[in-house]
Amino acid sequence: MMMKTEKKDKSRREFLKKVATVVVGTAAASVIKPFNAIVYATAPKKDSEHWYGMGIDLDKCIGCGRCADACKQENGVPREPFFFRTWVEQYTIKENGEVVVESPNGGIDGFKQSVPDNEIFKSFFVPKMCNHCAHSPCVQVCPVGATYESPDGVVLVDDTYCIGCRYCVQACPYGCRYIHPERHVVDKCTLCYHRIKKGLRPACEDACPRKAKIFGDLRDKNSELVKFLKEHTCLVLRPHLNTGAKVYYNSLSTEVR
Amino acid sequence: MDPLIQNLYNVLTQVQGYIYPNEVELHWSLLIVLYPYITGLVAGAFILASLERVFRVKEVRPTYELSLITALALLLTATLPLVSHLTKPFRAYEIMITPHPTSAMAIFGFVYLWYLMVVLLLEIWFDYRRDFVIWSQEKTGIMKWVYKILTLGVMDVSPETLKWDERLGRIVTIIGIPSAFLLHGYVGFIFGSIKAFAGGSGSDTPLLRS
Ligand code: SF4
Ligand code: SF4
Numbered sequence: 001m002m003m004k005t006e007k008k009d010k011s012r013r014e015f016l017k018k019v020a021t022v023v024v025g026t027a028a029a030s031v032i033k034p035f036n037a038i039v040y041a042t043a044p045k046k047d048s049e050h051w052y053g054m055g056i057d058l059d060k061c062i063g064c065g066r067c068a069d070a071c072k073q074e075n076g077v078p079r080e081p082f083f084f085r086t087w088v089e090q091y092t093i094k095e096n097g098e099v100v101v102e103s104p105n106g107g108i109d110g111f112k113q114s115v116p117d118n119e120i121f122k123s124f125f126v127p128k129m130c131n132h133c134a135h136s137p138c139v140q141v142c143p144v145g146a147t148y149e150s151p152d153g154v155v156l157v158d159d160t161y162c163i164g165c166r167y168c169v170q171a172c173p174y175g176c177r178y179i180h181p182e183r184h185v186v187d188k189c190t191l192c193y194h195r196i197k198k199g200l201r202p203a204c205e206d207a208c209p210r211k212a213k214i215f216g217d218l219r220d221k222n223s224e225l226v227k228f229l230k231e232h233t234c235l236v237l238r239p240h241l242n243t244g245a246k247v248y249y250n251s252l253s254t255e256v257r
Numbered sequence: 258m259d260p261l262i263q264n265l266y267n268v269l270t271q272v273q274g275y276i277y278p279n280e281v282e283l284h285w286s287l288l289i290v291l292y293p294y295i296t297g298l299v300a301g302a303f304i305l306a307s308l309e310r311v312f313r314v315k316e317v318r319p320t321y322e323l324s325l326i327t328a329l330a331l332l333l334t335a336t337l338p339l340v341s342h343l344t345k346p347f348r349a350y351e352i353m354i355t356p357h358p359t360s361a362m363a364i365f366g367f368v369y370l371w372y373l374m375v376v377l378l379l380e381i382w383f384d385y386r387r388d389f390v391i392w393s394q395e396k397t398g399i400m401k402w403v404y405k406i407l408t409l410g411v412m413d414v415s416p417e418t419l420k421w422d423e424r425l426g427r428i429v430t431i432i433g434i435p436s437a438f439l440l441h442g443y444v445g446f447i448f449g450s451i452k453a454f455a456g457g458s459g460s461d462t463p464l465l466r467s
Contacts, residue, residue, distance in 0.1 A: 175277025
């Protein structure tokens, strides 16, 4: 009897040990990962020649909305204010700590400040676009594989294949996708794939009068993007989701969602 | 103006605070909600049938056939709201022929087929096989042939074989009970595997849904 209980105790101890290892390991992994989220996404996971990303310098953005407008023209995005591949948000942090976010027509028509001057602590603009995530939630959920990642790290949609289930629209934590009201398939930023493959820059970057957007190849150590990342302290949006986002923001405040 | 866009402008006037511009359109709406509602009924009807079949609850005996047929009819219609929600409904079959293995929705196709083919159709077939044989002998015209096909060529109605039908039907029902939970709880998994919603995603969502 004694022996039996001892044996039981031992196997129970073993079991608890195993459980503890798994729990602690998982917890540690989930804490550590976000911290090196940038490094992780920067390293290309495949033997690809290029690995594209985008830098956005928030210190330079003046909220003119030219990028959002140029994108709509270049890519045939409907003009209504519900469909954007890229848009600009105005963040206003009030003296009382409250955060006000606005993006009337995606910033295409410019911004008006709705908060009275004396209540403003600070205000800034944040251009948004697809983050071309290296572990994109949208690619993961597409039931037919219509959303995919190109070998050079650009998340694209095959519109002859998309069934329009909208699962990816739900899955994108950054709100970067919409159903095109005329083509009836999902649409999103392609990093102007048709342009970058010809050596041109994305339309939004070309239109920016302040050069706040810096497109580049993370593989090429001499690219403007890699230089930008070296010289600035950059962060990605929602790093805790570990999406491997490849749009890097300089001077990103924690208030930005 | 396009009614969708007109509607979006109306919605925009009601938005309080800030949401991403692409999210003004509510993407998963009534049609999606109908689906878990219908599978809820399917699972419920099936559990009612299994109360009698597996747990021998005599009080629900009169509802046995009705609940099985109800389950089948509802299961067949359950996908209609889903398919009509797609913006390209004629491409729906792609989910079955080119499924993307990391997608919860693609695997759903197989969960659904499992429930339809392995559980419901098989159980109903075991229950009705004797009737099919008899009807295929009594009826005339086209229905005779329909019933003949439904027997799948198994025309033996000796008491021995009927006992086997009963036994196998019972096994299928036993497999069917967890499958009913799976089918219904799976919807929770589809929502739960989305990172983007704070409230809807989590490992407990499938349980909460079932
Ligand atoms: S809407 Fe299209 S691209 Fe998005 S998950 Fe569905 S099939 Fe894939
Ligand atoms: S930002 Fe959204 S659409 Fe772009 S890759 Fe990430 S999840 Fe997909």
